[in-house]
Amino acid sequence: MAATLYIVATPIGNLEDMTLRALRVLKEVAVIAAEDTRHSRKLLSHYGIGTPLVACHEHNEEARSAQLLARLQGGESVALISDAGTPAISDPGFLLVRRCRAAGVEVVAVPGPSALTAALSVAGLPCHRFAFEGFLPPKKKAREDFLLTLRDEPRTLVFYEAPHRLQVTLEAVARIFGRQRQVAVARELTKKHEELFTGSAEEAIAHFADGAVRGEIVLLIAPAEKSAADIEDVPTALARLCGEESLPPSELVRRAAKATGVPRSEVYQEYLRWKNNRAE
Incomplete structure (x- = not known):
């Protein structure tokens, strides 16, 4: 019987x-x-864990994933970890996960730290909708x-960035x-020299102009603002979408939420009121 591949998040x-x-x-x-x-x-030693380690990184994942899959199919459970945070999020792991799922091997998440969600939670930018774009070219x-x-882009944008490229970015x-x-x-999240800067792009350039920037960086950019004339209210969006094509309620609500920037739960409540008004 195949065992389990665990995707284990580790501290950032x-x-x-x-x-x-x-x-x-x-x-x-x-x-x-x-x-x-x-x-x-170093992490395992800190917690007194003596489980054997093998390397699985971007340069050997193709070959290593085949070896690990064979071990899993032979009944040995495997844990995948990255240097920090959640594996496969701008880190190795995607290929191994995909191969295991294709082969019918159980893949289980052991969730925990993530620089992406940590930065979003404290930045004070809209986070009910966001787009993660990984590292910029x-x-x-x-x-x-x-x-x-x-x-x-109408959603908050999130990037990882190298410290030596922060200023040019x-x-x-x-x-x-x-x-x-x-x-x-967000710089050096959860570490001794953690820093969170918020402000305009111009202010950020000035703030980070002095001295060399160090540490892991998460960069967030606020959504593009629409003018009042460009923003539909929810009833208008619902009426327009209903007039364009026949849609099930769930899809209608989803599209109206995307068009207005209003959370889907609120759009659904508005949809119920709108539907009742139409019936009357």
Whole structure:
């Protein structure tokens, strides 16, 4: 019988963020697949975990995933961890997960720390809808071309960024999104020198202009603002969508929420009132 692949989140900084369940799983599995065994060995040593480690990173995931799948099909459970946070989120793991699911091997999440959700929770930007875009292209033209495609995005944008590229990225954001577009820069989350900057793109450029920036970076950009004339109210959006095509209520509510920027739960309540008014 095939065993289980556990996708285990590990601390992004503060080691106290390790969950009790994660500790138990890492002790019980036959092997831990780690992005960097040297880095992960420090974490395991801190908690007295002696489970064998094997490397599974972007350069060997193709071959390693086949080996780990064979072990899983042979009855050995495996845990996958990355250097920090949740595996497969801008980290190795996707290929292994996909192969296991295709082969009928059970894949179980052991949730925990994530720089993405940690930054969203404290930034003070709208987070009922957001788009995670991972790392921006390192080269200037590719980076700016990509940002141009997102200029009118109605959701909060979230990126990971390397510290040595933060300043040029903020300058690109100011040029493309406008110098007054609100941003948040979360640096070294949960660590000793944790910092959260919030303000305009112009203010962020000035703030980070002094000295070298260090640590892991999460960059958030506020949604594009629509003028009052561009924003439909919910009843108008519902009436328009009903007039365009026949839609089931769930799809109607989903599209109206997207068009208005109103949370789906609120749109649904408005839909019920709108429906009753039409019936009358």
